[in-house]
Amino acid sequence: MPLLIAFDLLDRQIVDRNDVPVGKVDDVELSDDGRYVTALLTGQRALGARFGGLLGRWITDTATRLDIDRLGPRRIEYDMVARVDSAVHLSVRRELLMPPALEAWLDEHVIGRIPGASDAG
Amino acid sequence: MMRAAGWAATGLVAVALAWGGAGYLATKPVDFHDYRVAAVGAAQSAYDALATASLTGGALLAGRVTQPYADTMLDDARSALAGAAKQFTDVAPPDDRTEAMRDRLGPLLVRANAVLPGRSSDLTRGALDAIRPVQAGLDRFIEDDK
Amino acid sequence: MRASDLLGERAVDGSGRDLGRIVDLVCETDADGRPELVAVLAVRGPWGRLLGYEREQVRGPWIVETLARWILRRQMTTVPWRSLRWGS
Amino acid sequence: MKRLLAVTLGILTAIGGFVDIGDIVSTSEAGSRFGLAHTWVLVVGIIGICVYAEMSGRVTAVSTRPVFDLIRERLGPRVALMNLLGSYLITLLTLAAEIGGVALALQLLSGAPYLLWAPVVAIVLWLVLWRVKFETLERAFGLAGLALVVLVLAIFRLHPDVASLRTQATTFRPPRGENWPTYSFMAIALFASAMTPYEVFFFSSGGVEERWTPRELTISRVNVFLGFPLGGLLAFGFLATSAIVFQPIGLDVSSLGQAALPAGMAFGTVGLGLVILGVFAATFGAAMETSLSAGYTVAQYFGWSWGKLLRPRQAARFHIVVLVSILLAVAALLTTIDPIQLTEYMLIFSAIVLPLTYLPILVIANDRGYLGEKVNGPFANALGLIYLVIIVTAAVAAVPIMIFTGMGG
Numbered sequence: 001m002p003l004l005i006a007f008d009l010l011d012r013q014i015v016d017r018n019d020v021p022v023g024k025v026d027d028v029e030l031s032d033d034g035r036y037v038t039a040l041l042t043g044q045r046a047l048g049a050r051f052g053g054l055l056g057r058w059i060t061d062t063a064t065r066l067d068i069d070r071l072g073p074r075r076i077e078y079d080m081v082a083r084v085d086s087a088v089h090l091s092v093r094r095e096l097l098m099p100p101a102l103e104a105w106l107d108e109h110v111i112g113r114i115p116g117a118s119d120a121g
Numbered sequence: 122m123m124r125a126a127g128w129a130a131t132g133l134v135a136v137a138l139a140w141g142g143a144g145y146l147a148t149k150p151v152d153f154h155d156y157r158v159a160a161v162g163a164a165q166s167a168y169d170a171l172a173t174a175s176l177t178g179g180a181l182l183a184g185r186v187t188q189p190y191a192d193t194m195l196d197d198a199r200s201a202l203a204g205a206a207k208q209f210t211d212v213a214p215p216d217d218r219t220e221a222m223r224d225r226l227g228p229l230l231v232r233a234n235a236v237l238p239g240r241s242s243d244l245t246r247g248a249l250d251a252i253r254p255v256q257a258g259l260d261r262f263i264e265d266d267k
Numbered sequence: 268m269r270a271s272d273l274l275g276e277r278a279v280d281g282s283g284r285d286l287g288r289i290v291d292l293v294c295e296t297d298a299d300g301r302p303e304l305v306a307v308l309a310v311r312g313p314w315g316r317l318l319g320y321e322r323e324q325v326r327g328p329w330i331v332e333t334l335a336r337w338i339l340r341r342q343m344t345t346v347p348w349r350s351l352r353w354g355s
Numbered sequence: 356m357k358r359l360l361a362v363t364l365g366i367l368t369a370i371g372g373f374v375d376i377g378d379i380v381s382t383s384e385a386g387s388r389f390g391l392a393h394t395w396v397l398v399v400g401i402i403g404i405c406v407y408a409e410m411s412g413r414v415t416a417v418s419t420r421p422v423f424d425l426i427r428e429r430l431g432p433r434v435a436l437m438n439l440l441g442s443y444l445i446t447l448l449t450l451a452a453e454i455g456g457v458a459l460a461l462q463l464l465s466g467a468p469y470l471l472w473a474p475v476v477a478i479v480l481w482l483v484l485w486r487v488k489f490e491t492l493e494r495a496f497g498l499a500g501l502a503l504v505v506l507v508l509a510i511f512r513l514h515p516d517v518a519s520l521r522t523q524a525t526t527f528r529p530p531r532g533e534n535w536p537t538y539s540f541m542a543i544a545l546f547a548s549a550m551t552p553y554e555v556f557f558f559s560s561g562g563v564e565e566r567w568t569p570r571e572l573t574i575s576r577v578n579v580f581l582g583f584p585l586g587g588l589l590a591f592g593f594l595a596t597s598a599i600v601f602q603p604i605g606l607d608v609s610s611l612g613q614a615a616l617p618a619g620m621a622f623g624t625v626g627l628g629l630v631i632l633g634v635f636a637a638t639f640g641a642a643m644e645t646s647l648s649a650g651y652t653v654a655q656y657f658g659w660s661w662g663k664l665l666r667p668r669q670a671a672r673f674h675i676v677v678l679v680s681i682l683l684a685v686a687a688l689l690t691t692i693d694p695i696q697l698t699e700y701m702l703i704f705s706a707i708v709l710p711l712t713y714l715p716i717l718v719i720a721n722d723r724g725y726l727g728e729k730v731n732g733p734f735a736n737a738l739g740l741i742y743l744v745i746i747v748t749a750a751v752a753a754v755p756i757m758i759f760t761g762m763g764g
Contacts, residue, residue: 024658
């Protein structure tokens, strides 16, 4: 069955092999000649670019400011996609991917410092 | 681009209309209808405060509610009554008919304030009996002017 | 290039006829297992996504489906990748 | 026993829709002014939320995706963002009101002013959400909220005139001396809060937290068809006792204390204590429901990891949203704004949010790609469509009527 990029991929939840959320498919990267799908892009920078206008610029700017290491939106190689159903399932664990800048920062500076942050609920 | 401009124009017009409407309502002089609504509202709030105090008092004397509960209820009733009095005195009567309304309701509110007990320890049979005629007066005012 | 660069752009066929805006890109797995773009869906008129009714599996409620499919039939075209010309 | 406890998610969710602090006071106010003339609204609300909660439970159990995921997927990021903003504001206003409600219940017990209690309640709320397991929360507060049943029993103890109550309940118009606009405003407010969107967000996210699979479809349905009618019954307790005690003497209920009084009159201090305990559990439960929902919706819109099954460090952004929402809510309360008035403002946002929440649920419940054989039958679709029309009508009518009546004055 054919895959529809806007319908089947865009805005769908990406989960790792243990079903832990990784991010949304905020955009899809195509090869330079536009023939092949090469990667999924996730993160507010990719999302803001899709919004356009003032709101989009604001989202992108905020996300850029939080991205201290200037890594750009997170790229997930399309090779890592195991299957697509109600979510996009990856064949790897979340820990193997680069953590989102905001999550890493909050974990290190706020949440990780509160007692009990490492206990499962 | 055109669509964005269209939306912006629609938005501006809506804001301007809402602003103008709100401005008109805020500056419109008080007429008979406005005054009656304010007066009946104040009377209803005062009536509610007295009725609450009298129901609570009855229940407290029968040992059916606790003292902290009764105190809270009386606090609420007092602040509701104060709010009603302020709502009433904030509007000046525009004509003779409304002046007559003011002269009837004003004394009732003063009496309500005098008979409403301040603490649960003041809720005696006598205090409850004193509330009843004021409550009836407010009720009559509401019925007559509604 | 990103998918969002193409989505929303105008598409024009060989004879220069306007096909509307691109609302979706169709992929199929090629011989090497890579997802290859084979066609685009273009829609005339103001509709973007139609809640998924462009796909067969989305059905009912009857009245919503009928309405969505009616709009789709009139306004949606599938254009093979090869025969695409890009409008401005 | 375990099976019985499995329905507490539905009960807790329903409490947030039917007997949270705003509902307790506005339902009692409706009873004190209009008697039982709003009973039909409760029935319509119960059926409506059952229809859509059943669909969302089914979608969640089969696809393992919570509802807000699907809203962005079907409506796209822009429209979903509008829904997110609207429902976040509703949820935040309600959260502030619930914290105030818990504080008001504590004031009734202790006599100390509620503004002193509010920060304490907020701290305890956050600690509970940080440390306690989801299932424990759900059971403790879902079950304690059932103490409100004492009001339903009070209906019989107060020896009402049954014939007159029956007439009131079958009359679909305001009684003499009251007007149509106020009657309609209260009907819309009661209906909108019965269908308030954080219920389906919380219910479906709770299903994911409990790891529902297609095997749990029955559990999901039992939750819906027991939990929501039970919530509605508790609300009816407030409506009916206020109609019996306050309507004959013309007292318009406007505070939590007044709403609790009929229980004291019927069962003495024990009854009063039970109602206050029930109100405490219900408002605290609703506070948990709304603060978690605030985190769920934001995290699910952006695709962040969320939930209480993960360690907080694994879902740092979700926990920050919950924490910040609680702080904002307390800040709003400490401006001394009336917490009960707060919930009435949510109607404005409901107009945008309700259709944008329930339409995608209805469409996805028909998607064979997701649900296979478990798609809606004709009955669910017919009800779903009828309710969509009711929701849109109520949403459109809400704001003009609200302005016209000065919020039900």
